[in-house]
Amino acid sequence: MEKLMISGGRPLQGTVNISGAKNSAIALIPAAILAESEVILDNLPLLSDVAVYSEILEELGATVSWEGNQMRIDPSHIISLPMPNGPVKKLRASYYMMGALLGRFKEAVIGLPGGCNFEPRPIDQHIKGFEALGATVTNEHGSIHLHAKELKGAKIYLDVVSVGATINIMLAATRAKGSTIIENAAKEPEIIDVATLLNSMGASIKGAGTETIRIEGKSELRGCRHSIIPDRIQAGTYMIAAAATRGNVLIDNVIPKHLEALTAKLIEMGVGIEELDESIRVIGKEKYESIDVKALVYPGFATDLQSPMTSLLTQANGVSVLSDFVYSNRFKHVPELARMGAKIRVEGRSAIIEGHPLNAAKVKATDLRAGAALVIAGLTVSEGVTEVTGVEFIDRGYDHLVTNLRELGADVWRQND
Numbered sequence: 001m002e003k004l005m006i007s008g009g010r011p012l013q014g015t016v017n018i019s020g021a022k023n024s025a026i027a028l029i030p031a032a033i034l035a036e037s038e039v040i041l042d043n044l045p046l047l048s049d050v051a052v053y054s055e056i057l058e059e060l061g062a063t064v065s066w067e068g069n070q071m072r073i074d075p076s077h078i079i080s081l082p083m084p085n086g087p088v089k090k091l092r093a094s095y096y097m098m099g100a101l102l103g104r105f106k107e108a109v110i111g112l113p114g115g116c117n118f119e120p121r122p123i124d125q126h127i128k129g130f131e132a133l134g135a136t137v138t139n140e141h142g143s144i145h146l147h148a149k150e151l152k153g154a155k156i157y158l159d160v161v162s163v164g165a166t167i168n169i170m171l172a173a174t175r176a177k178g179s180t181i182i183e184n185a186a187k188e189p190e191i192i193d194v195a196t197l198l199n200s201m202g203a204s205i206k207g208a209g210t211e212t213i214r215i216e217g218k219s220e221l222r223g224c225r226h227s228i229i230p231d232r233i234q235a236g237t238y239m240i241a242a243a244a245t246r247g248n249v250l251i252d253n254v255i256p257k258h259l260e261a262l263t264a265k266l267i268e269m270g271v272g273i274e275e276l277d278e279s280i281r282v283i284g285k286e287k288y289e290s291i292d293v294k295a296l297v298y299p300g301f302a303t304d305l306q307s308p309m310t311s312l313l314t315q316a317n318g319v320s321v322l323s324d325f326v327y328s329n330r331f332k333h334v335p336e337l338a339r340m341g342a343k344i345r346v347e348g349r350s351a352i353i354e355g356h357p358l359n360a361a362k363v364k365a366t367d368l369r370a371g372a373a374l375v376i377a378g379l380t381v382s383e384g385v386t387e388v389t390g391v392e393f394i395d396r397g398y399d400h401l402v403t404n405l406r407e408l409g410a411d412v413w414r415q416n417d
């Protein structure tokens with residue numbers, strides 16, 4: 001296994017180019033099988049989850065070719081195959097194969113998802129949607145079995161605002177007979193990205209990005225070409241790293257609106273921010289004020305940025321309170337930060353963070369965003385070398401991380417553990 005070695009204390013300087021959104025890519029790839037001809041995806045991030053998804057589609061008989069940041073998927077000869085095991089078990093978001101296969105073939109057998117382990121990740125709302133569309137869904141020996149004689153449009157109210165359930169139901173509903181309405185839908189930009197792809201394939205989806213999405217089912221969809229939106233979580237992670245190291249970094253190829261909750265909180269604590277059309281400059285300052293942060297569904301502060309933000313808040317003067325109202329127990333990074341001298345107390349859904357300098361230590365990434373938090377923490381430490389194990393988690397969400405950080409002046413390298 002590999003580990004990341006970080007000799008910190010150097011302000012990040014320069015420009016970083018943000019890649020396509022991971023959480024779009026791993027929904028767009030399964031969505032492609034709803035078309036009867038080739039789908040081309042541009043601005044694809046080079047991540048392990050994306051590679052796993054191309055393996056899954058090839059297992060079903062799709063032709064997948066990948067050149068640089070472009071993936072070409074020809075699903076015309078795809079067949080319906082049960083997938084109780086194999087690559088579907090390698091990532092959490094393999095659940096999107098349920099909606100895609102149900103939409104295409106009216107049946108699917110998918111092994112329960114794996115992926116991040118910061119807390120149990122239920123899919124009851126996904127199943128509620130599929131059943132409303134006319135599918136029978138059973139859980140047999142750790143695999144979800146779905147079958148529908150026919151998919152009929154329905155009105156579905158999500159009890160929980162769920163990104164995955166919103167996208168998964170949208171996938172199946174595009175091939176259902178009649179119209180579907182999803183109420184209390186999630187509004188994340190990645191949902192709009194998937195709806196944009198599906199509409200380019202000939203679907204009729206209105207309201208993506210609002211709490212009510214209307215889908216007119218179609219009997220057939222065709223291939224198209226689509227460019228994936230920039231990864232707002234990757235961009236936010238670099239913004240936080242620039243602030244934490246008191247650097248000066250231009251984060252390029254972003255949609256600033258997708259980052260407005262983070263930008264507002266950084267400005268509140270005293271970070272310098274310059275917003276341009278497709279980039280954001282972050283200018284670090286010596287002194288930061290402590291603030292309170294609430295991680296909420298979009299457009300609130302992203303839960304995926306709460307652990308990186310925790311590392312930054314250790315650099316503020318005074319006590320900050322960071323609460324996560326999306327996940328109740330996403331604080332596995334806290335004990336690892338404590339090993340670096342952080343003074344953080346977890347109470348229920350909140351982390352109470354006392355500003356305090358960190359020191360180098362050997363720490364372990366437990367999920368991809370916790371890993372990013374530990375890297376940022378290591379970048380603030382000028383004495384000694386911080387070692388971060390669990391790099392395989394970090395590689396799931398951040399392509400070219402070491403290259404990008406080194407180009408920004410960081411002294412970071414990979415080493416066999």
Ligand code: EPZ
Pocket residue numbers: 023026093116120121122123124125126127160161162163164165186303304326327328368369397
């Ligand atoms: C997506 O996960 C992202 N993953 C997560 O990013 C992100 O943290 C999350 O959305 C919230 O923004 C992908 O897009 C692949 P949810 P998802 O369904 O769809 C509960 C990362 O770091 N819930 O919006 O699984 C659930 O327990 C990853 O890139 C149910 O109760 O999240 C959670 O508390 C981590 N029943 C809340 O809803 C369900 O059927 C939000 O989950 C589904 C979800």
